[in-house]
Amino acid sequence: MSRTKTDTKGRIAVRPLPSLAGSSLVHVLAHRAEETPDRLAFRFLPDGTSDHPIDWTYGELAARAGAVAVRLHDLGLDSGRIVLALDPGLDYVAGLFGIMQAGCTAVPCFPPFGRRATARFLSVLDDCTPRAVLTDPRFAGQVEQFHAQLKTDSRARWVFPEPDFYRTDPGRPPVEPRAVEPALIQYSSGSTGDPKGIVLTHENLVSNCRVLDAHMGYEEDRVGCSWLPPYHDMGLMGTIMLAVHGGWPLVMLSPIHFVQDPYRWLKAITDHRVTISVGPNFAFDLCAQSLTDEEVATLDLSLLRQVFCGSEPVSGNTMERFEERFAPVGFDAGSLIPCFGLAEATLFVSGKPEADDSIRTEWLDKDALEHGHARRAADTGSTDTVSVVSCGVIAKGHEVLVVDPHTLAPLAQGEIGEIWVHGANVAAGYLGRPELSASTFKARPAGAPEDGRTYLRTGDLGFFLDGELFVTGRLKDLIVISGRNLHPQDIEHSVLRAHEDLRRTAAFAVRSKERDEEEVVLVAEFRGTAQKFAHREKDLLERVTAAVTEDHGVRPARVYVGPPGTVLMTTSGKVRRRDTRTAYLEGTLKAFPAAAGVS
Incomplete structure (x- = not known):
């Protein structure tokens, strides 16, 4: 049955797929590899620039994913949960599809590199008790150390893929694609102390792609670009899986390369004639603030037709700044698509109508x-x-x-x-939490x-x-003061507008011991050195206090300012207000060598 139709602009709204190919993304990939094996599927920029791109066609991706499935079967791993903790890149994509093709459930995660990432990684292992962990060989010497920190008696098999792990053995029969439930356990990007694994079915994943396809419409020349983490719902379901389902190429770069230099994202869009991309609100803010005039002059954003912005409340001020900064190099404000979604709904719930300019x-x-x-x-x-x-x-x-x-x-x-x-799109529930799921x-x-x-x-x-x-x-973040409902992001916008040297900020309520009532506390990050902060501290605190008092009719009880990294964030760029509040109350927030400011 054909699902082809046209939208109000005359474009094909949904590209047809055979019914079997539409049953799971594993089958979609098999269909792409059979029908268009030489079509570009992914282009990875390993250093964040266009100097040394790595291209995979659908045929190559299917072959590498098939090799992963065969390796897993040879290891006796043909069912159960497998944690995928590789670096962002094409091997991650092959590992993801190979795990599902093998009949296993993929658990996307990130490598245990650094204290905070390791704590998060171990909390995921404790919660999902996987049969295996697929991660980089550089962690082979740390397995005993990891196991010693686990709360559960994990018997997971650790698999450290070398290059031949992704190569097909001509004499070995392939593993036929199959859709074994659940397809995936997606962990939300918040606290490490209470991880919740969201159980996603193959129907959930395909449904999310279908509704996004219907919302976007089909364009023959579509090219995507993403720097989002491949283990996060927007980076995984909103770009990687969506591109395979839709049959269009996706240019990928590491989130680390974006954070180091936001220019790389927009330069990749320029170099590879990208028509669709996505990012959270903070990414647009970062680009508008950090790019130099010389860098902006090298860009051409005129081919961008759809730019999804989600993951956190969308700021109209941010969008205006981004438009103003990049309109001279062809950016069309009509291409911005504010949207709403969450991992518990696979991803997409709503978005700006395509017909709106x-x-x-x-x-x-x-x-x-x-x-x-x-x-x-x-x-x-x-x-x-x-x-x-x-x-x-x-x-x-x-x-x-x-x-x-x-x-x-x-x-x-x-x-x-x-x-x-x-x-x-709504997921089946939380892994191992029947009461919370209900x-x-x-x-x-x-x-x-x-x-x-x-x-x-x-x-x-x-x-x-x-x-x-x-x-x-x-x-849960709502601040209630004297019967008034104050939204923290509104207060945070006032803080950032008050002083140009502030970057991230978090607003939350703390009960006053003296007055036994809720008070507003602000935590913010200062862009400069400790010496620069000491010189500007008094003026900064006065301006922040005045701005919040004037804009919201409430005077902050305290303004705590620290260096970059003070405000705790999720992997998707959301402010972790409750965790920042906890760290504030426990006195564990980062601080400059001198005492932090108090208003």
Whole structure:
């Protein structure tokens, strides 16, 4: 049955796939390798530049993934969970598809390099108790050390692939593609202390690709680019798997190379004539702030038609700065697509309609917003208003409710509540956590029948206006002061605007022992040296305190400023506010040699 149709711009909306090929991404890859074996699938930039690209066609990717499946079978690993902890690159992609082709469940992770990454890696091993770990040979000498730190009695087999691991043996029969459930265990990118493995089926993965395909439309000349971590939902499901499903080439570079020099992302887009890319809000901010005029002059962003921005609340100010900075080199603001998604829904929940040429921003009455109502402001841009960016329309075939998190009653348009999602993208649950899975993935609105439709409780707050979804923040991060609901990202934006030397910041509430009430605490990072901070500390703290007080009517109880790395972040670039709060209370935040500032 053909699924081909055209969108409002005359493009094919969904490229047809045979029914068998559509049953799993393993079968999709087999189909691509059979039908278009010489078509470019991936191009990896090992040093972050275009000087030494490594290209793999669909035929080459399928052969290498098939070799991984054969090696795993030869090791007796034809079922169970396998942690994939390789460096970002093409071997990671081959390992991923090879694990699934072998009939195993892939557990994407990152190499145990560094204290924080190792702690996270070990917490994943403890939680999922894998049959095997596939990681770089450089960690072979640390296995006993890793096992000594595990809380569980792990009997995982460690596999250290050398180059021939990915080479096909002509005399060895291939492992036929099959879809064994679950396909994948995806760990959210937050705290190491309480990792939650999200159980994703092959149907979840294919559904996510299909709804994104339908949202984007098909373009014959599409070329993607991603620096996102391949073990994170946006980098894995939103780029690698989506590209294979859609049949278009993806240019990849390491997230380390992007963080070291954000110019590399936009230069790769220029060099390889990229038409579609994706990044979290902070990436656009970083590019707008850090690139020199000379670097900008080398860019050509005129071919970019779709740039998805998600992973955290989208800032209209960030998007405006990015547009202003790069419009002279061909960037079209209409290509920006704010979107909303989460790992528990595989990835995609909503995105800006393709037909819209600009981002939809609503100016809302600040006082009404703080009391749970999205009311359009008559006077836009004043201190009594706040702008909120739309995350667009809901994914095809899915349903979203906004629900009062206390009464569980669905709310009307313009009322702020918790976002609930139903549809084929929604995961099966959390690994080994039946009670949490039931409360999170099987929620029912108040008054709904017991045999009625169930929903995923996202923990995100938002509202609907004119059929589009607006996301205002995390339910658990909400700051409640004297009955007012303050969203931390709004306060954080005020902090960053107050002083040019501040970068990341986190806002949260702490109960005052003296007054027995909630107070706002700010943690921020200073761009310069300790000496420079000491010289500017007084002015900085005064400006931050004044900005937050003026913008939000609340005076911060304390402003803590430290060096880069003070604000804790997830691997996807989200601020870990609760973990930063814990570190603040425990006195373990990074600090300059001199005492941190207090307002």
